Amino acid sequence: MAASSGSGSAGGQPPVIAVVGPTGSGKSDLAVDLALELDGEVVNADAMQFYRGMDIGTAKITEAERRGVPHHLLDILDVNEEASVSDFQRRARAAIADIHRRGRRAILAGGSGLYVRAALDVLEFPGTDPEIRARLERENDAAGTGPLLERLQDVDPVSAARLGDARRIIRALEVFELTGRPFSSFMPSREYFQPAVQIGLDVDRDVLKERLADRVHRMVDHGLLAEVERLDAAGLRRGRTAPRALGYAQFLKVLDGEADVAQAAEETIVATRQFARRQLTWFRADPRITWLGWRDPDLAAKAAALCR
Structure with a gap:
């Protein structure tokens, strides 16, 4: 049974803590501070930090910066594997339960919004069917996205809008064929799966803009x-x-001779x-965040x- 949308603990179970906000705002550091203060462990919710070897370009927290705090769901995929929100949900909830x-x-930390929601909120994931998806991909290759989008408009105007x-349109049509339900009906409601507290880092946008530029140059x-x-x-x-991922897509162009380092940066x-x-x-858009x-x-x- 789902927990209510409130943040109080139930049956002595402490609420999950989530530290959220934009990239470069200091989420990783605050998560470590909270872990040291509250006897906690950090669960990564940054999709690109799942990948082994993607360290510099994702500003992945180093061993020294972790200050002895255990971190979960870092370096769990090879770069040729696909990140899956449903797989993350399963792994994150298992890690949280174990902690x-x-x-x-x-303490959940990351800026991948849908991944945070998948860990915290009541969110159901429809299955997949490789044959349906392959057929839709062939249709897209042959006639383009337009006819697929028109078909989606008929069965799921919310998703069509x-x-x-193409990838998401194909996924929405696959889900409809597989379940008979519009893809939009699987979107999360703001209802916690278990008690939670969300802390957002409120930034000065002008300062953040310069900080992000400096960070890219350091990378x-x-x-x-x-x-x-x-x-x-x-x-x-592959x-x-x-x-x-940010930085990786741009710097692949340098390897291909399509840009120089300054342009890629x-x-x-x-x-x-x-x-x-x-x-x-x-x-x-989430009113539950402090x-x-x-x-x-x-x-x-x-x-x-806030977390005590």
């Missing part, structure tokens, strides 16, 4: 191109998720700022007080 069973606090790329200085080259040799382009900065805006829009100033000197103490 709680050992009497510690589970929301989805723009370049620390060897982002070499990391992308190494992962390319390991099968990065993946469906990893090669689209600038494209990465622009894309990262756009991503941060989308993250803020996503998380701001927002704290990212530069508040008492941030860790105020966040811990």
